[in-house]
Amino acid sequence: MWLPGRCAVVLHASGGASVRSRRGTERRKPEHRRLANMALDNFLFAQCILYFLAFVFGFIAVVPLSENDDDFQGKCLLFTRGMWQNENITVAKQRFMVDEWGPESSCSFITWVGIASLILSAVQAWRLLFFLCKGHDDSIFNAFLNLLVSSLVVFVVFVACTIISVGFNLWCDAITESGSMISSCEDLQDTDLELGLDNSSFYDQFAIAQFGLWAAWLTWLGIAVLAFLKVYHNYRQEDLLDSLVREKELLLGRGARRFSDAEDRSAMI
Numbered sequence: 001m002w003l004p005g006r007c008a009v010v011l012h013a014s015g016g017a018s019v020r021s022r023r024g025t026e027r028r029k030p031e032h033r034r035l036a037n038m039a040l041d042n043f044l045f046a047q048c049i050l051y052f053l054a055f056v057f058g059f060i061a062v063v064p065l066s067e068n069d070d071d072f073q074g075k076c077l078l079f080t081r082g083m084w085q086n087e088n089i090t091v092a093k094q095r096f097m098v099d100e101w102g103p104e105s106s107c108s109f110i111t112w113v114g115i116a117s118l119i120l121s122a123v124q125a126w127r128l129l130f131f132l133c134k135g136h137d138d139s140i141f142n143a144f145l146n147l148l149v150s151s152l153v154v155f156v157v158f159v160a161c162t163i164i165s166v167g168f169n170l171w172c173d174a175i176t177e178s179g180s181m182i183s184s185c186e187d188l189q190d191t192d193l194e195l196g197l198d199n200s201s202f203y204d205q206f207a208i209a210q211f212g213l214w215a216a217w218l219t220w221l222g223i224a225v226l227a228f229l230k231v232y233h234n235y236r237q238e239d240l241l242d243s244l245v246r247e248k249e250l251l252l253g254r255g256a257r258r259f260s261d262a263e264d265r266s267a268m269i
Contacts, residue, residue, distance in 0.1 A: 043226070043230070044131055047226055048125055050223045050226065051122075051124045051125035051128065054117060054121035054223065055125060057117075057212045057213075057219060058114050060208060060209075060211065060212035061114040061209045061212030062115055062118060063208075064204070064205035064208045065114060065205070065209050068107075068205040068206065069107065069111070071197060071198040071199070071200075072198075073197060074104065075102075075104070075197065076101060076102040076103060077102060077167075078106045078107055078171060079103065079166075079170050080171050081098070081100045082096055082100075082174050082175070083096070083099070083174070084097070084177065084181075085097050095194045096195065098195065102167060106163055106167055110163055110209070113160040113213075114213065114216070116156075117153065117216050120153065124146075143227065143231050147230070147231050150220060150224040153223075153224075154220045154221050157213065157217040157220055158217055161217050164213060172185035189202050189203040189204070
Protein backbone atom coordinates (compact mmCIF):
# COMPACT_ATOMS: atom_id res chain seq x y z
CA MET A 1 0.00 0.00 0.00
CA TRP A 2 2.97 2.32 0.44
CA LEU A 3 4.24 2.25 -3.14
CA PRO A 4 0.93 3.16 -4.83
CA GLY A 5 0.47 6.02 -2.39
CA ARG A 6 3.97 7.26 -3.16
CA CYS A 7 3.29 7.04 -6.89
CA ALA A 8 0.07 8.99 -6.42
CA VAL A 9 1.92 11.69 -4.48
CA VAL A 10 4.58 11.93 -7.20
CA LEU A 11 1.98 12.12 -9.96
CA HIS A 12 0.02 14.72 -8.01
CA ALA A 13 3.15 16.80 -7.43
CA SER A 14 4.18 16.59 -11.10
CA GLY A 15 0.64 17.49 -12.13
CA GLY A 16 0.69 20.51 -9.82
CA ALA A 17 4.05 21.61 -11.19
CA SER A 18 2.80 21.34 -14.78
CA VAL A 19 -0.31 23.37 -13.90
CA ARG A 20 1.82 26.08 -12.29
CA SER A 21 4.11 26.07 -15.33
CA ARG A 22 1.17 26.50 -17.68
CA ARG A 23 -0.21 29.32 -15.57
CA GLY A 24 3.16 31.07 -15.60
CA THR A 25 3.39 30.66 -19.35
CA GLU A 26 -0.13 32.02 -19.79
CA ARG A 27 0.78 35.04 -17.67
CA ARG A 28 3.86 35.69 -19.81
CA LYS A 29 2.00 35.39 -23.12
CA PRO A 30 0.27 38.82 -22.97
CA GLU A 31 3.59 40.50 -22.16
CA HIS A 32 5.34 38.79 -25.07
CA ARG A 33 2.46 39.63 -27.36
CA ARG A 34 2.57 43.28 -26.29
CA LEU A 35 6.31 43.51 -26.93
CA ALA A 36 5.92 41.85 -30.33
CA ASN A 37 3.17 44.29 -31.32
CA MET A 38 5.29 47.22 -30.17
CA ALA A 39 8.25 46.03 -32.25
CA LEU A 40 5.97 45.57 -35.26
CA ASP A 41 4.53 49.08 -34.86
CA ASN A 42 8.02 50.59 -34.65
CA PHE A 43 9.12 48.71 -37.75
CA LEU A 44 6.06 49.78 -39.74
CA PHE A 45 6.49 53.37 -38.54
CA ALA A 46 10.13 53.41 -39.73
CA GLN A 47 9.08 52.06 -43.14
CA CYS A 48 6.29 54.64 -43.36
CA ILE A 49 8.73 57.48 -42.60
CA LEU A 50 11.15 56.29 -45.30
CA TYR A 51 8.37 56.05 -47.88
CA PHE A 52 7.24 59.56 -46.97
CA LEU A 53 10.81 60.84 -47.44
CA ALA A 54 11.03 59.06 -50.80
CA PHE A 55 7.83 60.85 -51.82
CA VAL A 56 9.22 64.23 -50.77
CA PHE A 57 12.55 63.73 -52.55
CA GLY A 58 10.79 62.47 -55.68
CA PHE A 59 8.67 65.62 -55.68
CA ILE A 60 11.82 67.75 -55.24
CA ALA A 61 13.36 66.08 -58.31
CA VAL A 62 10.32 66.15 -60.58
CA VAL A 63 9.37 69.84 -60.20
CA PRO A 64 12.66 71.42 -61.46
CA LEU A 65 12.95 68.83 -64.24
CA SER A 66 9.48 69.79 -65.48
CA GLU A 67 10.37 73.49 -65.28
CA ASN A 68 13.58 72.94 -67.25
CA ASP A 69 11.68 71.01 -69.91
CA ASP A 70 9.39 74.00 -70.37
CA ASP A 71 12.28 76.51 -70.38
CA PHE A 72 14.25 74.54 -72.99
CA GLN A 73 11.13 73.79 -75.06
CA GLY A 74 11.56 70.03 -74.86
CA LYS A 75 15.30 70.05 -75.63
CA CYS A 76 17.51 68.08 -73.25
CA LEU A 77 20.74 69.73 -72.14
CA LEU A 78 22.15 66.50 -70.71
CA PHE A 79 25.10 65.26 -72.84
CA THR A 80 24.74 68.32 -75.09
CA ARG A 81 27.86 69.22 -77.10
CA GLY A 82 28.85 72.66 -78.38
CA MET A 83 31.47 75.39 -78.35
CA TRP A 84 31.91 79.12 -78.15
CA GLN A 85 32.42 80.88 -81.49
CA ASN A 86 32.74 84.48 -82.69
CA GLU A 87 29.61 85.83 -84.29
CA ASN A 88 31.64 87.27 -87.18
CA ILE A 89 35.14 88.29 -88.06
CA THR A 90 34.82 91.98 -87.18
CA VAL A 91 33.06 91.53 -83.83
CA ALA A 92 34.86 89.77 -81.02
CA LYS A 93 31.61 88.85 -79.28
CA GLN A 94 31.18 85.11 -78.80
CA ARG A 95 28.07 83.00 -78.59
CA PHE A 96 27.60 79.40 -77.68
CA MET A 97 26.83 77.17 -80.65
CA VAL A 98 25.21 73.82 -80.00
CA ASP A 99 26.62 71.02 -82.16
CA GLU A 100 24.21 68.36 -80.94
CA TRP A 101 21.53 68.43 -78.32
CA GLY A 102 21.42 65.60 -75.84
CA PRO A 103 18.98 62.72 -76.36
CA GLU A 104 15.51 63.61 -75.17
CA SER A 105 15.18 60.08 -73.81
CA SER A 106 17.72 60.93 -71.10
CA CYS A 107 15.63 63.75 -69.65
CA SER A 108 12.41 61.78 -70.17
CA PHE A 109 13.85 58.76 -68.35
CA ILE A 110 14.97 60.63 -65.23
CA THR A 111 11.65 62.51 -65.12
CA TRP A 112 9.73 59.25 -65.43
CA VAL A 113 11.85 57.68 -62.66
CA GLY A 114 11.12 60.63 -60.37
CA ILE A 115 7.38 60.39 -61.04
CA ALA A 116 7.38 56.59 -60.54
CA SER A 117 9.27 56.95 -57.26
CA LEU A 118 6.84 59.61 -56.12
CA ILE A 119 3.72 57.57 -56.91
CA LEU A 120 5.03 54.25 -55.59
CA SER A 121 6.25 55.76 -52.33
CA ALA A 122 2.91 57.51 -51.80
CA VAL A 123 0.97 54.26 -52.32
CA GLN A 124 3.27 52.30 -50.02
CA ALA A 125 3.20 54.98 -47.32
CA TRP A 126 -0.61 55.01 -47.37
CA ARG A 127 -0.76 51.19 -47.22
CA LEU A 128 1.66 50.96 -44.29
CA LEU A 129 -0.17 53.75 -42.48
CA PHE A 130 -3.36 51.70 -42.81
CA PHE A 131 -1.55 48.62 -41.44
CA LEU A 132 -0.17 50.70 -38.58
CA CYS A 133 -3.62 51.97 -37.61
CA LYS A 134 -5.28 48.56 -37.91
CA GLY A 135 -2.44 46.61 -36.31
CA HIS A 136 -2.00 44.38 -39.37
CA ASP A 137 1.19 43.06 -40.92
CA ASP A 138 2.31 41.97 -44.39
CA SER A 139 2.16 38.34 -45.35
CA ILE A 140 5.37 36.48 -46.08
CA PHE A 141 4.71 36.67 -49.83
CA ASN A 142 4.00 40.42 -49.72
CA ALA A 143 7.17 41.04 -47.71
CA PHE A 144 9.22 39.16 -50.31
CA LEU A 145 7.45 41.05 -53.12
CA ASN A 146 8.26 44.37 -51.41
CA LEU A 147 11.91 43.33 -51.26
CA LEU A 148 11.98 42.64 -55.00
CA VAL A 149 10.20 45.89 -55.90
CA SER A 150 12.36 48.06 -53.62
CA SER A 151 15.54 46.44 -54.95
CA LEU A 152 14.42 47.16 -58.52
CA VAL A 153 13.62 50.78 -57.63
CA VAL A 154 17.04 51.17 -56.01
CA PHE A 155 18.72 50.02 -59.22
CA VAL A 156 16.56 52.18 -61.53
CA VAL A 157 16.95 55.32 -59.40
CA PHE A 158 20.71 54.78 -59.27
CA VAL A 159 20.81 54.63 -63.09
CA ALA A 160 18.81 57.88 -63.25
CA CYS A 161 21.17 59.55 -60.75
CA THR A 162 24.19 58.50 -62.81
CA ILE A 163 22.63 59.81 -66.03
CA ILE A 164 21.75 63.21 -64.61
CA SER A 165 25.13 63.67 -62.88
CA VAL A 166 27.28 62.60 -65.85
CA GLY A 167 25.10 64.33 -68.44
CA PHE A 168 25.00 67.62 -66.57
CA ASN A 169 28.77 67.58 -66.02
CA LEU A 170 29.27 67.16 -69.78
CA TRP A 171 26.98 70.13 -70.41
CA CYS A 172 28.91 72.26 -67.94
CA ASP A 173 32.20 71.18 -69.51
CA ALA A 174 30.86 72.24 -72.91
CA ILE A 175 29.71 75.74 -71.91
CA THR A 176 32.81 76.40 -69.74
CA GLU A 177 35.22 74.77 -72.23
CA SER A 178 36.25 72.21 -69.62
CA GLY A 179 36.80 74.88 -66.99
CA SER A 180 39.08 77.12 -69.10
CA MET A 181 36.63 80.02 -68.99
CA ILE A 182 36.58 82.55 -66.18
CA SER A 183 32.88 82.11 -65.57
CA SER A 184 31.66 78.97 -63.87
CA CYS A 185 28.72 76.87 -64.95
CA GLU A 186 26.60 78.44 -62.25
CA ASP A 187 27.55 81.96 -63.36
CA LEU A 188 26.68 81.23 -66.99
CA GLN A 189 23.03 80.67 -66.16
CA ASP A 190 22.85 84.45 -65.72
CA THR A 191 24.28 84.93 -69.21
CA ASP A 192 22.05 84.81 -72.27
CA LEU A 193 23.50 81.98 -74.36
CA GLU A 194 21.37 83.19 -77.31
CA LEU A 195 19.95 79.75 -77.93
CA GLY A 196 16.40 81.00 -78.26
CA LEU A 197 15.66 79.41 -74.89
CA ASP A 198 15.28 80.49 -71.29
CA ASN A 199 18.57 79.44 -69.67
CA SER A 200 18.25 81.75 -66.66
CA SER A 201 17.96 78.96 -64.07
CA PHE A 202 19.22 75.72 -65.63
CA TYR A 203 21.99 75.26 -63.04
CA ASP A 204 19.66 75.67 -60.05
CA GLN A 205 17.10 73.36 -61.61
CA PHE A 206 19.51 70.51 -62.22
CA ALA A 207 21.32 71.00 -58.92
CA ILE A 208 18.01 70.60 -57.08
CA ALA A 209 17.00 67.66 -59.29
CA GLN A 210 20.31 65.91 -58.59
CA PHE A 211 19.88 66.40 -54.87
CA GLY A 212 16.34 65.04 -55.00
CA LEU A 213 17.28 61.94 -57.00
CA TRP A 214 20.36 61.04 -54.94
CA ALA A 215 18.43 61.59 -51.70
CA ALA A 216 15.61 59.43 -53.08
CA TRP A 217 18.15 56.72 -53.94
CA LEU A 218 19.52 56.70 -50.40
CA THR A 219 15.99 56.54 -49.04
CA TRP A 220 15.04 53.63 -51.29
CA LEU A 221 18.25 51.90 -50.26
CA GLY A 222 17.12 52.18 -46.64
CA ILE A 223 13.69 50.84 -47.65
CA ALA A 224 15.32 47.85 -49.36
CA VAL A 225 17.41 47.14 -46.26
CA LEU A 226 14.31 47.17 -44.05
CA ALA A 227 12.50 44.93 -46.55
CA PHE A 228 15.39 42.47 -46.43
CA LEU A 229 15.34 42.48 -42.62
CA LYS A 230 11.60 41.82 -42.72
CA VAL A 231 12.02 38.82 -45.03
CA TYR A 232 14.92 37.51 -42.93
CA HIS A 233 12.86 37.91 -39.75
CA ASN A 234 9.95 36.01 -41.32
CA TYR A 235 12.32 33.24 -42.40
CA ARG A 236 13.83 32.95 -38.93
CA GLN A 237 10.38 33.08 -37.35
CA GLU A 238 9.15 30.24 -39.56
CA ASP A 239 12.17 28.15 -38.54
CA LEU A 240 11.54 29.03 -34.90
CA LEU A 241 7.87 28.07 -35.14
CA ASP A 242 8.76 24.76 -36.79
CA SER A 243 11.31 23.99 -34.08
CA LEU A 244 8.84 24.94 -31.34
CA VAL A 245 6.22 22.64 -32.84
CA ARG A 246 8.72 19.79 -32.96
CA GLU A 247 9.83 20.44 -29.37
CA LYS A 248 6.22 20.53 -28.24
CA GLU A 249 5.51 17.20 -29.93
CA LEU A 250 8.60 15.65 -28.33
CA LEU A 251 7.70 16.94 -24.87
CA LEU A 252 4.11 15.74 -25.19
CA GLY A 253 5.34 12.34 -26.35
CA ARG A 254 7.75 12.06 -23.44
CA GLY A 255 5.09 13.14 -20.95
CA ALA A 256 2.62 10.60 -22.32
CA ARG A 257 5.21 7.82 -22.14
CA ARG A 258 6.13 8.69 -18.56
CA PHE A 259 2.48 8.75 -17.53
CA SER A 260 1.82 5.38 -19.18
CA ASP A 261 4.92 3.93 -17.51
CA ALA A 262 3.72 5.18 -14.10
CA GLU A 263 0.29 3.63 -14.69
CA ASP A 264 1.89 0.31 -15.70
CA ARG A 265 3.97 0.31 -12.51
CA SER A 266 0.89 1.04 -10.37
CA ALA A 267 -1.06 -1.76 -12.04
CA MET A 268 1.79 -4.22 -11.50
CA ILE A 269 2.00 -3.34 -7.79
